[in-house]
Structure formats: C-alpha cells, structure tokens
Amino acid sequence: MSDLHQKIKLLAKDYVADVTANRHHLHRNPELSFNEHKTARFVADQLRSLGLEPQEGVAGTGVVALIEGRNPSSRIVGLRADMDALPIHEANDVPYKSQVPGVMHACGHDVHTSSLLGTARILQQLRGEFEGTVKLVFQPAEEKAPGGASLMIKEGVLDNPKPTSMVGQHVAPNVPVGKIGFREGMYMASTDELYLTVKGKGGHGAMPDQLIDPVLMASHIIVALQQIISRHRKPANPSVLSFGRFIADGVTNVIPNEVTIQGTWRCMDEEWREEGLRKMKKMAEGMADAMGGSCEFEVVKGYPFLKNHPELTRRMKAAAVEYMGAENVVDLDLWMAGEDFAFYSQVVDACFYRLGTRNEARGIISGVHTPTFDIDEEALEIGPGLMSWLAIRELNQR
Numbered sequence: 211m212s213d214l215h216q217k218i219k220l221l222a223k224d225y226v227a228d229v230t231a232n233r234h235h236l237h238r239n240p241e242l243s244f245n246e247h248k249t250a251r252f253v254a255d256q257l258r259s260l261g262l263e264p265q266e267g268v269a270g271t272g273v274v275a276l277i278e279g280r281n282p283s284s285r286i287v288g289l290r291a292d293m294d295a296l297p298i299h300e301a302n303d304v305p306y307k308s309q310v311p312g313v314m315h316a317c318g319h320d321v322h323t324s325s326l327l328g329t330a331r332i333l334q335q336l337r338g339e340f341e342g343t344v345k346l347v348f349q350p351a352e353e354k355a356p357g358g359a360s361l362m363i364k365e366g367v368l369d370n371p372k373p374t375s376m377v378g379q380h381v382a383p384n385v386p387v388g389k390i391g392f393r394e395g396m397y398m399a400s401t402d403e404l405y406l407t408v409k410g411k412g413g414h415g416a417m418p419d420q421l422i423d424p425v426l427m428a429s430h431i432i433v434a435l436q437q438i439i440s441r442h443r444k445p446a447n448p449s450v451l452s453f454g455r456f457i458a459d460g461v462t463n464v465i466p467n468e469v470t471i472q473g474t475w476r477c478m479d480e481e482w483r484e485e486g487l488r489k490m491k492k493m494a495e496g497m498a499d500a501m502g503g504s505c506e507f508e509v510v511k512g513y514p515f516l517k518n519h520p521e522l523t524r525r526m527k528a529a530a531v532e533y534m535g536a537e538n539v540v541d542l543d544l545w546m547a548g549e550d551f552a553f554y555s556q557v558v559d560a561c562f563y564r565l566g567t568r569n570e571a572r573g574i575i576s577g578v579h580t581p582t583f584d585i586d587e588e589a590l591e592i593g594p595g596l597m598s599w600l601a602i603r604e605l606n607q608r
Contacts (some may be wrong), residue, residue, distance in 0.1 A: 214339055215533065215599065221332045222595030229328035229590045232256065234306035236320035240295030240313045243354035246271040249293045249323070253348045256327050260334045262346075269361035273348040276371075277333045279605065285342035287601050288373035288558075290359075290551065291326035292319045292352035301581035317578045318381030318567070321585055321593065323348060325379065325565075328594030333601065342605040345373050355403070355512050357550030368558060375522050375604060376554040378562040379597055383577050385566035387586040390534055390596065392527040392563050393542040394520045399450065399476035400483050401512035401548030406431070406471040406494060410503035415463040422502040425458045428469040431494045431505065432456070438489050449477040449486065450546050476546050478515040516552035519559040522604075526561045529603040533596055565593050 241249050250271040257264040257275045264275040271293070276282075300307055300314040308314045315321075326346060333344050347367055351358035368376075385391050408431065410422035432453055443449050453473035460466040475490070477483050491507040498505035530539045542564060554560050567585035568574060576582040 214336070214602065217336065218332060218595050218598050221335060222328070222591050222598070225328050225331055225594065226591040228331070229324050229594055230587055232327055233320050233324035233587070233590060236323055237306045237315050238309045240308050240310055240315045240320070242297060242313055243294040243351035243358070244270055246293045246350045250348070250350070253293070253323060253327065257330060257346070260331055262330070262334065268367060269350060269358055269365050271350040272358060272362050272367070274367060275330070275346045277330065277337055277344040277346065279337045279340040279342055281341050282343045283371065285605050286345055286371045286373045287342065287604050288345040288347055288376040289326060289329060289597060289601060290347040290349055290376060290378045290554065291322035292349045292358065293323050294319055294351050294353050294358070296353055296579060298579070298581055302584055304584065314581065316580060316583045317353065318583070318585065319352065321381050321567070321589065322379060325590065325593035325597065328590070329597045329601070332594055332598040336598070336602070340602045340605045343371060344601050344605070345371065352550045355510060357513055357553060359550040359553040363553055363557065368554070373558060375519070375559040375561070377526065377597070377600060378551045378554070378560070379565050379593060380549070380562065381567045381578070381585055381589070382564035383568050383575070383583065383585070385540065385564055386568050387566050387588050388592065389538045389540055389566040390530050390563060391540045391542040391566070392518070392523055392530065394518055394523045396478045396515060396544060397518050397542065397562060398516035398549050398552060399448070399478055399546045400480070400515040400552070402475040402483070402487065403510040403512060404473040404475055404490070405508040405510065407506040408469045408471065408498055408503060409505070410467065412460065412465045412467040415465050421465050423465055424467065424469045424503055425460070425465060427498050427501045427503050427505070428456065428458070428471055430501070431497050432471065434493055434497060435490050438486055438493065442489060443482065443486070447477065447479050447482055448544055448546065449482070451475055476548065478544070480514060513548045513550045514552045514556050516549055516562055517555050518561050519555070522559045523561045525604065525607070526563060526600050529600050530563070530596060533599045565589055
C-alpha cells in the first residue's frame with residue numbers, strides 16, 4: 211500500500227463522523243428538484259469552511275468549486291453529486307428521519323452530497339500531492355426533467371476549466387456494503403415520458419353501435435405498440451416500453467368520451483430512440499383514426515442513455531481494485547433506469563459507478579424510490595475515500 215493510499219484511508223476514517231453528520235442533516239431536511247435552496251447554502255458553507263470559494267446559483271441551486279493541486283491547468287477531473295429528494299413520505303423509524311412531510315431522500319442523494327463533501331475535505335488536505343484540478347459539481351434536479359445536469363452544462367459547468375473527465379457515484383441497494391460496481395460502455399437507458407389522449411364518443415355501454423369507444427381504441431393501441439419493440443428493434447438493442455397509467459373515467463355501463471394513458475420509453479441507442487418514437491406516434495394515431503376516433507401523442511423528452519467511457523472506466527476500476535481489493539470490485543449489468551449524469555457522458559469522457567449500501571443481516575434491503583430506503587452507513591467511509599483515490603489516480607496518471 212502506497213503512502214498516499216494509506217493517507218487517504220486514514221483521512222476517510224478520521225472524517226467519517228463528519229460525513230455521517232452531514233448525511234443526517236441532509237436526510238432530515240430534504241428538498242425537491244429545483245428547490246434545493248437550503249441544501250445549496252449548506253453545501254456552499256461547508257466548502258467555504260474548507261477554504262474553498264464556491265460558485266453558487268449555477269442552474270438555480272447548483273454549486274461548483276475547484277480544488278487546485280500542482281500545475282492546476284495540466285488536467286481537470288470533475289466529480290459530481292446530486293442534491294434533490296423525492297416526493298415520498300418516509301416510513302423509516304430512524305433518528306435522522308425526514309422532517310419534511312411527503313419529501314424524502316429515497317434515492318441516496320444525501321449520501322452522494324455528503325460523500326462528495328467528504329471527498330472535498332480529503333482532497334483539500336492532500337492538494338500538494340496531485341497534479342491538476344478537481345472540479346466539484348453539486349447538482350440540482352437529477353430527478354426531474356429536463357435534469358439539472360443539462361441545465362448546468364448549458365450554463366458552462368464543463369467550461370472554465372473544462373474537465374477532461376467526469377466521475378459520478380451512486381448508491382446501490384442491490385450491492386453489499388463494502389463492494390463497488392463498474393460497467394464499461396452502455397450502462398443506463400434513455401428516458402422519455404409518453405402521454406396519450408384517445409378520443410371518441412362516449413355513451414351508454416348497452417348501445418355500442420351508437421358510440422366510438424375510446425376504451426377499446428386505447429386497449430388496441432397499448433397492445434399494438436409493443437410490436438414496435440418485438441418487430442422493429444434489433445434483438446441486441448435493449449428497449450423497454452411500459453404504460454403505468456390508464457384512465458377511462460366511466461362506470462360499469464358508461465363509456466367515457468376519452469381515455470388518457472401515460473407511459474415510459476427507454477433504450478440505449480439515440481437513433482433507435484427517435485425512430486421508435488416516430489413509429490409509436492404513427493401507429494397510435496393511425497389506429498385511432500381507423501377506428502373512428504383520434505389520438506393525441508405527446509412526448510416529454512427525458513435523459514439520453516448513459517455510456518461509461520471504456521478506457522476511463524477501466525482505469526477507474528483498476529484504481530478501485532488498488533483501493534478496495536479485487537474481491538470487492540464487481541461487474542454491473544445493464545440497468546434500464548435513467549440518470550441525468552448521462553448528459554455529461556454524451557459530451558465528455560465519463561464514468562458512473564455504484565457504491566454498495568446493502569446489508570441483509572440488518573434488514574437494509576429496500577430499493578431506491580421506496581419509503582423504506584436506507585443505507586448501511588459503513589459506505590460513508592468508503593465513498594469519500596474511494597472517490598478521492600480515483601480522482602488522484604486519474605490526475606497523476608502519466
């Protein structure tokens with residue numbers, strides 16, 4: 211183990227109490243997307259306490275700061291954490307339970323933010339031992355389109371100075387605490403929201419000959435749209451089309467005038483993403499017209515697919531093996547969930563990895579976006595130390 215490796219390990223251990231306290235504060239005081247005002251002030255104050263000069267108000271509530279090592283312009287690595295919470299009422303009975311009714315850090319963004327603050331503290335302490343600059347990016351609104359990442363990029367977060375790479379860390383409730391996961395290339399899916407309104411002519415259910423039944427039309431459309439996946443997609447190209455909301459506001463013997471449908475479209479190829487949407491719109495509108503009605507097909511564009519740069523990810527994984535041991539670094543499967551870190555990955559070399567937080571013996575097994583999500587807080591020592599090591603190894607590479 212190198213001296214620098216050992217220093218980071220010791221600092222991560224020394225600072226874990228502060229990281230945990232920060233996580234508890236953030237967890238008690240969650241804020242929804244684009245409203246992270248108190249969170250942003252807290253982050254900025256923490257950075258100032260380290261002697262840094264944060265830039266506030268980026269994309270509304272984003273915070274950016276630089277930690278300069280030797281030869282600051284030689285190489286720049288960006289480290290990103292998201293800060294927003296979800297509209298979920300927490301069901302956990304813990305001392306740090308959310309104090310905001312109906313709002314909860316159910317996706318681990320409190321962990322990401324507190325971990326990056328811990329990373330900042332370690333790197334600031336060791337800034338004389340690495341080349342280049344670390345750019346800290348505390349980002350709002352990962353959970354809500356158009357995504358805080360896209361807005362921060364528009365406001366220049368990847369400029370002045372421009373990172374040569376971006377690194378992000380996310381909790382993994384399916385990975386045991388103490389382990390880290392990586393995947394090269396395609397990792398997470400693009401996400402688009404679909405809103406369909408199928409219109410016909412309602413009336414008495416006993417007189418179907420006098421109606422243009424939107425319930426029947428909508429049912430045919432939902433089934434038919436799955437053919438876009440089964441008969442137009444290349445089998446090796448992962449795609450998911452799911453509908454989670456179907457509202458036909460009639461009763462047993464009353465057919466409504468219209469039906470509303472909501473769904474999600476996810477894939478890992480930008481050309482196929484657009485082609486699939488065109489085919490779905492054409493099919494839905496055509497079927498409704500052929501049955502005597504109409505269909506309004508609205509798409510709310512979400513995030514692109516997330517791709518981990520192969521060479522960067524291999525370097526990150528090798529560095530993680532150095533820090534954690536090979537037995538604690540695992541390979542990840544494709545994941546059809548979405549993540550706005552994907553915007554960074556489309557324009558700069560990027561690596562998005564997973565921090566294990568699961569502990570079955572302690573009953574910490576709930577998935578993200580659930581009222582009982584929590585983490586094994588042993589991860590709060592691993593997260594800052596590992597990210598510090600990854601950043602320094604990337605900056606000091608020859």
